[in-house]
Amino acid sequence: MFVRLSATVAALSLVASAALAQGAKPTDPQIAHIAYTAGVIDIAAAKQAETKASSKDVKAFAADMVRDHEAVNKQALDLVKKLKVTPEDNDTSKTLSKQAADKLAELGKLSGAAYDKAYVANEVAYHKAVNGALETLLIPSASNAELKSLLQTGLKIFQGHQQHAEHVAADLK
Amino acid sequence: MRTGRYVAAVTALVFGAMAVPAQAATIEIVMENLVVSPAEASARVGDTVEWINRDVFAHTATARNGDFDVTMPPKKTVTSVLKKAGTIEYYCRFHPNMKAVLNVAP
Numbered sequence A: 001m002f003v004r005l006s007a008t009v010a011a012l013s014l015v016a017s018a019a020l021a022q023g024a025k026p027t028d029p030q031i032a033h034i035a036y037t038a039g040v041i042d043i044a045a046a047k048q049a050e051t052k053a054s055s056k057d058v059k060a061f062a063a064d065m066v067r068d069h070e071a072v073n074k075q076a077l078d079l080v081k082k083l084k085v086t087p088e089d090n091d092t093s094k095t096l097s098k099q100a101a102d103k104l105a106e107l108g109k110l111s112g113a114a115y116d117k118a119y120v121a122n123e124v125a126y127h128k129a130v131n132g133a134l135e136t137l138l139i140p141s142a143s144n145a146e147l148k149s150l151l152q153t154g155l156k157i158f159q160g161h162q163q164h165a166e167h168v169a170a171d172l173k
Numbered sequence B: 001m002r003t004g005r006y007v008a009a010v011t012a013l014v015f016g017a018m019a020v021p022a023q024a025a026t027i028e029i030v031m032e033n034l035v036v037s038p039a040e041a042s043a044r045v046g047d048t049v050e051w052i053n054r055d056v057f058a059h060t061a062t063a064r065n066g067d068f069d070v071t072m073p074p075k076k077t078v079t080s081v082l083k084k085a086g087t088i089e090y091y092c093r094f095h096p097n098m099k100a101v102l103n104v105a106p
């Protein structure tokens, strides 16, 4: 089960290391698209959790994810508008979205405590992977200072969520 | 009767002064870009803390020992009065990587 739940995670780290190996840096419009997509993915997972989760803590965690990631993505949209940058779809975003859709379908088949555990475990792994991609690829590659600073705030948010998810996971046992 | 009133007034003054600590202060603690500043603050029992949230995210100031748990909506300031002395470590429940310390003197 662990192998399957980390499909998206593996995709993210592969993307980061492949890009680094080739020295291929994503452009700002691509970075904006990837970061936005990463948020959209977590919001979709959280909305599923809000309807499927049985634990009160897991439901509350999901509501936190929706609220925070919507706030970050709103800031991202405001910024690209201000900078007159059009986010550009790319292979990383496409891979992430595809993997996330599969994951959502997989989680959709679970229920009760098994669902809660799988959702929270995936949240820990997913936030960890996004943190890795932000740190090693997206932040160093961003050329616009405001975009870089928004990504840095995003990194702190994702790190916070990772720890929050770890606490929720520990309490589920 | 005059004396009686005088005594009452003095009593009120004295007790009033005693009830309100001479140096009740207001201290500001800011949460911005997921950082709490100052990371370590000092205050006294009876002081008011102004919790200023400059982020678009909600945060909390949650004492590890349970002394307080304040929630700050996005871009809002919330005040609370310190009731207990101690070295209080607190964090944000939503973003546990946000941590700070409040030293409350008696």
Ligand SMILES: [Cu+2]
Residues within 6 Å of the ligand: B057, B058, B059, B060, B092, B093, B094, B095, B098
């Ligand atoms: Cu917070």
